[in-house]
Amino acid sequence: MLNMISYELLLFVLAPILILVFLSLDVLFLTWLERKVIARIQLRYGPNRTGPFGLLQPLADALKLIQKEDIIPKTADKVVFTLAPIISFVAASLPFMFIPFSKFFQISFIENALIFLLATSALSAIGILLAAWGSNSKYPLLGGMRAIVQVLSYEIPLVLAVLSIVLIVGSFKLTDIVEFQEKNTWLILLQPLGFLIFFISGLAEASRVPFDLPESESELVAGFHTEYSGMKFALLLFAEYIHLILISILITIFYLGGWLIPGIYYLENIAITIGNSFNIPSHISISILHFIILIIKAHIIIFLILWITRGTLFRIRVYSLPVFSWKGLVPLSMINLIITAILVVM
Amino acid sequence: MFIFLIISFIFAIISLLLPRIFGHKKEEPEKNVPYECSILPFGDARVRYDVQYYLFALLFVLFDVEIVLLFPWALIFKNFANPIFILIEGIIFIMILLVGLIYAWKRGALTWRA
Amino acid sequence: MVLKYRFEGYEIEVKDNEILLNLGPQHPSTHGLCRLVIKMEGEKVKEIIPVIGYLHRGVEKICENRSYIQIIPITDRMDYLSSMNNNFAYVLAVEELLGLKIPERAEYLRVIAAELNRIASHLLFIATFGMDIGSFTAFMYGFRDREMILDLLEEMAGARMLYNYMRIGGVKRDVGKEFFERCLKVLDKLEEKLKDYERFFLENELFINRTKGIGILKPEDAIKLGVTGPNLRASGVKYDIRRVDPYSIYDRFDFNVITDNGCDSYARFIVRLKEIKESMKIVRQAIRDIPEGDISARVPKVIRPPEGEVYSRVESPRGELGVYIYSDGKSDKPYRIKFRVPSFANLSAFPHFNKGIMLADLIVSFASIDIVLGDIDR
Numbered sequence: 071m072l073n074m075i076s077y078e079l080l081l082f083v084l085a086p087i088l089i090l091v092f093l094s095l096d097v098l099f100l101t102w103l104e105r106k107v108i109a110r111i112q113l114r115y116g117p118n119r120t121g122p123f124g125l126l127q128p129l130a131d132a133l134k135l136i137q138k139e140d141i142i143p144k145t146a147d148k149v150v151f152t153l154a155p156i157i158s159f160v161a162a163s164l165p166f167m168f169i170p171f172s173k174f175f176q177i178s179f180i181e182n183a184l185i186f187l188l189a190t191s192a193l194s195a196i197g198i199l200l201a202a203w204g205s206n207s208k209y210p211l212l213g214g215m216r217a218i219v220q221v222l223s224y225e226i227p228l229v230l231a232v233l234s235i236v237l238i239v240g241s242f243k244l245t246d247i248v249e250f251q252e253k254n255t256w257l258i259l260l261q262p263l264g265f266l267i268f269f270i271s272g273l274a275e276a277s278r279v280p281f282d283l284p285e286s287e288s289e290l291v292a293g294f295h296t297e298y299s300g301m302k303f304a305l306l307l308f309a310e311y312i313h314l315i316l317i318s319i320l321i322t323i324f325y326l327g328g329w330l331i332p333g334i335y336y337l338e339n340i341a342i343t344i345g346n347s348f349n350i351p352s353h354i355s356i357s358i359l360h361f362i363i364l365i366i367k368a369h370i371i372i373f374l375i376l377w378i379t380r381g382t383l384f385r386i387r388v389y390s391l392p393v394f395s396w397k398g399l400v401p402l403s404m405i406n407l408i409i410t411a412i413l414v415v416m
Numbered sequence: 417m418f419i420f421l422i423i424s425f426i427f428a429i430i431s432l433l434l435p436r437i438f439g440h441k442k443e444e445p446e447k448n449v450p451y452e453c454s455i456l457p458f459g460d461a462r463v464r465y466d467v468q469y470y471l472f473a474l475l476f477v478l479f480d481v482e483i484v485l486l487f488p489w490a491l492i493f494k495n496f497a498n499p500i501f502i503l504i505e506g507i508i509f510i511m512i513l514l515v516g517l518i519y520a521w522k523r524g525a526l527t528w529r530a
Numbered sequence: 531m532v533l534k535y536r537f538e539g540y541e542i543e544v545k546d547n548e549i550l551l552n553l554g555p556q557h558p559s560t561h562g563l564c565r566l567v568i569k570m571e572g573e574k575v576k577e578i579i580p581v582i583g584y585l586h587r588g589v590e591k592i593c594e595n596r597s598y599i600q601i602i603p604i605t606d607r608m609d610y611l612s613s614m615n616n617n618f619a620y621v622l623a624v625e626e627l628l629g630l631k632i633p634e635r636a637e638y639l640r641v642i643a644a645e646l647n648r649i650a651s652h653l654l655f656i657a658t659f660g661m662d663i664g665s666f667t668a669f670m671y672g673f674r675d676r677e678m679i680l681d682l683l684e685e686m687a688g689a690r691m692l693y694n695y696m697r698i699g700g701v702k703r704d705v706g707k708e709f710f711e712r713c714l715k716v717l718d719k720l721e722e723k724l725k726d727y728e729r730f731f732l733e734n735e736l737f738i739n740r741t742k743g744i745g746i747l748k749p750e751d752a753i754k755l756g757v758t759g760p761n762l763r764a765s766g767v768k769y770d771i772r773r774v775d776p777y778s779i780y781d782r783f784d785f786n787v788i789t790d791n792g793c794d795s796y797a798r799f800i801v802r803l804k805e806i807k808e809s810m811k812i813v814r815q816a817i818r819d820i821p822e823g824d825i826s827a828r829v830p831k832v833i834r835p836p837e838g839e840v841y842s843r844v845e846s847p848r849g850e851l852g853v854y855i856y857s858d859g860k861s862d863k864p865y866r867i868k869f870r871v872p873s874f875a876n877l878s879a880f881p882h883f884n885k886g887i888m889l890a891d892l893i894v895s896f897a898s899i900d901i902v903l904g905d906i907d908r
Contacts, residue, residue: 086420112670144448156428163424207450208461222476240494384736385664388890396526415499454556464547466572
């Protein structure tokens, strides 16, 4: 009985805190990684003064941001202006409720996790719109409008690509999707087109480089967060990086087998043996193993995104952005859905 | 589920309150002017905005609602008793969506008029 | 509802669905301190008013109070990306006023310096153009390769940016044989790097999509508006002062005047990319032919030109750079000096060929005319 209660407690209170702390640390790490990777591509060193390999740089940045003055422009709507970063952050971190970090570990075990996941991940548009409108300044307004069009346009192909997966798997549970891949094969092999559509739309949703129009530096200064400074800016930045993590984790779970790798059973056995020697229940040690594998895979995806897109590509043209989605990706993803349906029946 | 929501709210609010303790404050009139490349802005930023953006939002609402209808179809697809029936049903529905898209395309709703 | 705004002597009417936006002076892609006041509907640009003068130092007035030799470092600071060419234009004008004949070796050294400077300037254009389209990588690559040229120029002049290299009657100092060897080596290296650029830019669908058909400047408009340099040649007009009115020893070199009929931002990029190769050609020929000898003619300590006026022009990396000097014949200072700078004409043409484009394209078009604000404001 006591065991049950403590497990429940762990799941309901400790787990969200753990996930949020993990996300914050990962965002800090990602800012460092991004700067380092891009510096390497661009013939620079990147941060290298603070700590080994500049690893403490994000910490220094965070400390600086905490010390910064909280500036609210006098024409801005104070409530909306303050609310926007909070909502962005919450909306960005909410989808992690429904992500299975392992076979046994998911904060909210619900049947229709996928629907909630897609619904909550689309919420981030609201935060951006609030930030843009609340600032009452022209550059944020332009950036915000671009962001909304971008997020809305790429939502459709994203959802359609996910629907094809649901067709194959026949479940809205993300654990089922991974289990399906365990029994059969990774979905990237069954859904190459869907993977491509999901990848591109995901980049657009996370506004990474070819699609970084909402904050295109050379045009709109900083886009929707031009007016933000200090911790408010930090929260918006957090939201953005969390979105990137989310997209890469989703890509991993949907198409690359989640926590599955060849030889996972041996690793699980090893994890259980090690866990037993520390008196850890086997499902927890397996969870930790799965979590680590999933995160490593997701970070490989992030690394690829940084490398391929940010390092080498230019920004896409603003009015070909929604057009590319509506005329290219949407019909393509519909056709993909039909083909998948036919193949499943056959 | 709601605990996560509440905790992430608390997380965000705490991080916004941190500068109150550690930050400093110095009032200056110029500092609080909205940024417009270091020039005093002309007028207000709350203007009637280009309708083009609204069109895309409208299209999104249309398609998203229709795609929601596809969710249950996709869920029961695999284990349905009569697969050919459900396949044709689905294809008809997606075709209707496609025709709608082509209609919007032909009417020029998808081109950004510069 | 129509609002009226007044600024800097302009009066502009703004309807309630339009925004009046300041692009600059503090903006990442105005290349200095240029302010463009833009009237937009949504993101569609309806009217552009360039406001200049944020970098005004009064170069022309300062020059009236400096002796002829003292003016040379001031010309460095006009178009700070092509200081050699500014020096060149100025010393040519004074020499014409004096009727000086300068030694062969000095002429060759001047040409080498000016052409290396042109390469550096065009490389910087490629860098900043890439950055304005959203690739910071291009920016770093451009700067890296410009660095090699800057090292060469540093060896020549002792400075990396504001060279103060040319003198009335010659150049400041000579260079050794090793310099030419190093120079050729750098040029060979650069040739390889240019292939990289072609791969990075011209084979990139996004780049072509962003620049093709953006900011179309028709040849007849370009001529009417006084546009010169690569911008004019990108509109298909074969006009290069090195060819149509050869100064110094440019008539001895074999090089092509690059033109492109695209008239758009893409064409302006291509023209500059190809011009780097032509400049390299000129430098190679100059290094091959350079004679031994003096690097300066005999010039009096105090230069007091006879009464008269002179206008001399050179092809700077940005276009026609003209220097007009009036000397009253009595003092060792020019009575009046006027610089006809290419960036100024190019910027004043800019609003005319960019009406009705999108904000994002405006940035591309603005980057493609490659202006330097130090040049415009003087």
